[in-house]
Amino acid sequence: MQDEAASRVLVCIQCGKCTGGCPESGRTPFNIRMLVRKKQFSYTIDESIPWYCTACNACTIRCPRDVKPSEVVIDIRSTLVENGDIPLAIQKALENTFVQKNPWGKPRSKRGEWAGKLNFKVPHISETEHKRLLFLCCVHAYDPRCMVIPVNVATLLHRAGYEFGILGEEECCCGNEIRRIGELGLFEELMEENKTNFKEYGVKEIIALSPHCMNTMKNEYGDTGIKVMHYTEVLSGLIKEGALKPHKPFEKEIIYHDPCFLGKQNKIFEEPRDILKSINNTNLKEFSRSKEISLCCEGGGGRMFFEVETHYKRNSETRVEEAQSKGVEIITTACPFCVMTLEEKAVEKGLAVKELSEILMEVI
């Protein structure tokens, strides 16, 4: 895999499209094109630089030569990881993941605690008929702000009469961010552990709550024979079938922010919007940069665990300002990372951020 990456780097013609599209380049010392250049010629790379990348993939999507600069970043990071030259916060996240299978080092035994907030019992995957697994992101399992998301989605699926199961404390971090941090060995371990569980319980479908998990399980876990979906795909299907009916009006001006891993990387643009459009009286607006060119919230690629020290305007702030200029009251999105990064700035400016399932819960 690394050889492949190396040969891809060689075909780079240094056109700079990656830099121009990068949400970090220009505002931070990061310059993705330069990084590829240095990689091309095996120049030394200042170890602080690669950590700015948010793994949004804007560069890879734009690259006319298929160099995949975002993979180059992973490659560079993996060298740094092997040398141990990584920022402390990232190191903590990795060590935590190594021990507790989640970057925050929260007890694995509590991974299934959210299910206690439901007023019905979610079966373990082994007790289900269809072997559909609801897969949580570590954020959902442990962050008090985001824990409402699995609760909501499980409730919605339950109401629609859609059978599913969970892994509970057997579930471990999907490894999407870990891979992007460059800890490929740890990623493999996490992947193997998850895959072993999937195999043992005969999982046929995975409903991932986070676009990040969906991405890696869908695209990086190899051929598992499992259909991996984001929950918005499932819910929009259920709404279309009539199994779920958003009957209460939601009289708000809202705007939808495309998460990088859901949108530009996996081309799931319409399902979340379909869900929002199915709600009465909602006025759905669009960012001028939406869908394929949605502006990254800066939560991915390890940035969730680590903020580089620079004084620059965060994308989340830019995003919130644009939402404000469009006159919306609520920013909605379908990724826990985006919820957390956007919310911080939104609250400051008097807007609300609601995860899609939160809106849906209000109208069903």
Add this chain to the structure above:
Amino acid sequence: MSYALIISEVRRGVFEERNLDSIGMAHLAGKDAFLLIPEGNYNLNNSIVNKIIKAKLEESLFLNPLIITELISKIIGTLGAPEIVIFTHSSSGIELASYLAGKMSLPIITDVSGYDRNEQIFFKSYYSDKVFGQFKKAKESPLVITVRSGSFKDHVTEKGKNAEEITVDGPSGIEERSFVEYVEEEKTGVDITKAEFLLSLGRGIGNKDEIPKFEELANLMKATISGSRPVIDKQWLPKERQVGTSGKTVKPKVYLAMGISGAFQHIAGMKDSECIIAVNKDPEAPIFQYAHYGIVADANKIRDKLKDLLQG
């Protein structure tokens, strides 16, 4: 008569308060308390111990494992073996106690924070106080223990008369381990990680103009000011005062969070504080899930009230 030998901890002429826990332990165990202390002018209540053994040596030589061991051998030689040798569970205590135990092949139980006099059982912390182990010595010999600060000082009783004082000769300096100097930690600006009491400010305080008012409160309370990321980002406070994943991880005794809602990254930087008091207008603020004490109120109003109380 079985006695407890208490190794006092003295530093730069100060008889450390935690020695009271060692004395309290001796009293709780019902033993005569013999206190070993270097010669010097220490502020010590003579009536709470039975005997004071003054070691003739400089303070800087006293808390040295090799020297203490030698001193104790001498005392045992003159007074007989004690039932129990008590150290404080401190930087020096653990060093001295363990060395002594090894040197003399004595049983040792450290970080003792409870004692069952009937069963003669010692309680010691395991897994950061998540559980406590109940120990007994398994060998007939003097037992070495270190006691946790704050655990036994309530058991100290006045004997009603001043303790008898005896003197032992201390060895002169030894080559294997020698004291060079005290080092005060360099203070470059403020180090919030070293503060025992942090007054931490979040965006809930409203605007930059509130900062000086909080500084006044911090002065009154002798607290150090820190802040969450939004406050730092807005440059209301300098970066060195930032608590959180992108700032510093702190573990003060008291973390008083004013107007901080408790973003994930912030929580990670302060959750291990000994006592967290959170003030926030929003009763749903996540910080309340981590706090020991929570107050749903406007941080600025609480601030003004606290100032009034402290000044008045």
Add this chain to the structure above:
Amino acid sequence: MDILVFVKRVAATQEEELRLIDDGKNIDLSKIPFKMNDWDNYAVEEAVKIVEGQGGSVTAISIGSAESDEVLRRAIAMGSKDGILMETQEAIHDPALRAQAIYNFLKKEDIKFDAIFTGVQSEDDQFAATGGILAGKMDLPYASMVIGIDAIENGYFVLRRELEGGLQERIKIKAPCILSIQSGINEPRYVSIMGIRKASKVERKTFKFNDFASRGDAIIDLIKWSYPEKKGGATMLTGEMDEICKEILEILKKKGVC
């Protein structure tokens, strides 16, 4: 300089709630992940740094179950030359027993060293005593709470010990000696899984703990465990502003900060 570092595999219980079983005779650790003792991690890093600077070797030694091999691998991945496991399936709750076994082992196997590093304490039993007992037994100079090694010269370590309240003392200590390393002395390097996998290729020696000491030699007994007194969760202070603030000040006073 050849340094022996003692490393311990401990349960990572920081975020966990522990459950006592068998009438308090045992702790249920079945669902709890394990890791290298945090202080040992600093000790290994410090040893490796010294060796990287002036040559020599680091040997990691662990007492524990067969799984303790993973902390040895980690130590090797950090830069230790090799690893030794003194295998025992039994939990040891007496630091003196631990020290006795090490003492016997070092003697019997005639292991040479210039220094022995341990962590100040382990996260599980928090005895903070093994290094000191061993030093006493071996008649070697000892220092604990080592927060900085400023120099190694003429057969002496010049180091700083962490005292209370931000105070440190600088001491000189003669090698060979035993040092218990305090956390924060350095920034332990990250060990990647790839690194650990590579470390698996380095041979580790395994000895039986029982060949050097037996549990019956313990000189203290753990009778049982008990839970600490219950502390209430987050207490919400309500009432008049005045009362609330007085309460806050009361708490601050109790905590001794104000």
Add this chain to the structure above:
Amino acid sequence: MQEEQKDIEKRVLVVGGGIGGITAALELAGCGVKVTMLEETSSIGGRMIQLDKTFPTLDCSTCTLSPKMVEVALNKNIELISLAKPISIKKNGRGFKVTIFKKSRYVDVKKCTACGTCFAGCPVVMKSEFNMGIGERKAVYIPFPQAIPNKATIDKREERPCRAACIDACPIHTNVPGYIRLIKDGRFKDAYLLIRSTNPLPSVCGRVCYAPCEGVCNRGALDASLAIRDLKRFAVDNFNIDELPVPQVQKTDKSVAIIGAGPSGLACAHDLALEGYNVTIFEALPEPGGMLRYAIPEYRLPKDELEKEIGYIKRLGVEIKCNTEVGKDITFEELKNTYDAIFIGVGAQKGINLNVDGEDLEGVMDGLNFLKRVNMGEKIELGNTVAVIGGGNTAVDCARTALRLGSKEVKIIYRRTRAEMPAAYEEVEALLKEGITIEFLATPKRFIGENGRLKKVECIRMELTEPDASGRRRPVEIPGSEFILHVETVITAIGQRPDTGFLKDIISLSKDNTIKIDMKTNMTELKGVFAGGDVVTGPAYVVDAIAAGKRAAINISRYLRGEDPLVFETPKSPEPLTEEDVLRLKEKYGTTSRIHVKEKDVSERINDFSEVVLGYDRDSACLEASRCLASMIEGCNECGECKRRCEVGAIDYEMKDETIEMDFDGIVIAPGFDLYDPTEKKEFGYGRIKGVLTGIEFERMSSVTGPTGGEILFNGKVPKRFYFIQCVGSRDRQTGSRYCSRVCCMYTAKHASIIKDRIKDAVVYISYIDVRAYGKGYEEFYKNTQGSGVKYIRGIPGEIIEGENGLIVRVEDMLSGELSEIEVDLVILATGVRPKATIKELAEIMSLKLDEYGFVNTDPVYPSKTSMDGIFVCGMASGPKDIPDTVASAGEAASACMEYIKAAL
């Protein structure tokens, strides 16, 4: 000898009419070979004719190419078949049997004179392919003035889903689908002009027409008929008639007198004036307008609106003499002697009496007279209780007017039921809403007065008989059912008839005072005296009167020119949709509901005469217009406007596509190329962000033959800041095209130099990876461009963002390593070339091998030789080429083909 020559006559097929095909065809024809050239579009010229200038000499592209195009048309050895392509090719010995598909043009090329009348009238506006969508064309069009063949083409893509019965139902054949389509497209002014082209009083019809069109609208069969009248009013309200120009017409020396300034007279005068006649209208009343002014109340048709329409007719030169009653102020004879023709359009303005007792009492008045007095501004005291007798529009108008005059209790007495009321449905609805009641199945028997003043009305109940032979149910009195109503005023409005007393002894009148005309000539029994409207038909609707006036105008004009009269056919009644049709349409288009126009609140409107119906706003109008079935299809919707206008009858909607079979000895293909569609490069925002263009679009924008005539304009302003991005879709693994497109570097430099030349203070940036300027004069051209101040930036932008004052280009200048955000007005993407989509089709039928990108595979040594013996390729079809290279390749292909067909001898 001659026979031998015939034997060696060779035929070659050239596929594609761009510069490559043209060159090859001319070369071959020059050698005496018979060439058949197939061009898929309606004109030859290809891409080159779209170019403004060619690099590096900056020659005018059209000037270079059009002589060659003309040569193709004139060359006797070349047969040009446009709108045609081969659909099957079979090898026949060394030759080929080719089946050619000829798409129907719907225009008879033999008749078409390219006069342009058809597209001037066509309401269907489409994007011009020639102008790359930045300009427009009509559904019937000639792509550009130099087109060869220079004939109109109708772009008919699908069958119209409805029967467009509205056009036939309208007495003046308003092009309803046409103007509805224009409203839908937001082209409100064009909609007005189209309405205006057949209707001299559109504001009147937009308000008070009885809308027969809506009655037959096919949308009605699906859900609800289209609000055609309201849409018309919307178009009218959106247009300021003061901006309507007075056309320059050739004046004649003939003069026409028109009696009566009502709708028929005004319409007749309007149309005659446009023909250049001197028209004078004689009106007895003080103001023109007739019934429109004096009968229709202000709240339905504001006088201002009428005034505007009449004002325009006056601007056309029509003289209106008011207060001039023929037979009183001037004799008919006098008119006859003074004018070359006369039109009588005096209407039917006399009320019919009830013939019951007490009709002469004070308080009983005639409806028409009542309305006239009110409209003239007279204050009439009606008292609190008013009864209006009758069920027609006049009765309704009277009742609503009475209410507005302050009467508290207004009642209509009608002898039949609601179903039989002749008044417009919505008018009756409005009246009921306003609180007026209707006493159905009742009729007054006598009016009872006191001191000569009305006090009561005695009425009698009626019942309807079983339908008689004609299907009508007559009302008959129920004996003994008399009842009394106490009223202060009675207004009778049971009908009206013409007041033609002044014509007594001049023209023979029927017993109801109407004038008889010859329906073929619109002429009365007196030569040169025409008539129309209510005076002929008896009371009818406004639009009927307008139609009559217009018809008369045509035949007056013909009469005055000495031509035969035009006989107007009665339009055939439209076939209704079958149930099957309706189901199919519902399936396809779904059902909608009619968007109703806003009305003033009842409480607000009954106190004065302000207009009740408020009309549509823009969005509602567009939305309602989009319900029109005929406007739903793309391309020609057969509204018939072109057909109506074409003077040579070249339009033929029924024309069919055909296939022909021909034999050829050799084939040269020159299908040309497509341009990369950059829509998928989302980061550049093409198709999403206004101001992001492709190079060829910019070419049209800057071209003198383009829609702006060569002025570089964006949003109506001259842009100053330009950003060119090279290699869009070229050298790009993502889009599957790793090749260099060869022309972009140079055409970008060309564009930049054109901008620098035309806009002196322009700032121009060009993002490049490396500049490939090979070829004679190219490098120098590039250097000159650079020298002229164009800023070349090495690095391709990663994103274009819409900023407040323009487009923000995020680009890293690689030479400095700095990322800048540059604000510009226009971003032009130098899109690369792609194999023409049709190559695949050609390759299939010709069994040609294609390379990995889809270009035609050629022999490495003979660049025109394809994998099929006898088929040669030239131009971009085998790979990117600039114009000189294409021309060279065409020559090479022609000679290779010659060689091939000669070898057959």
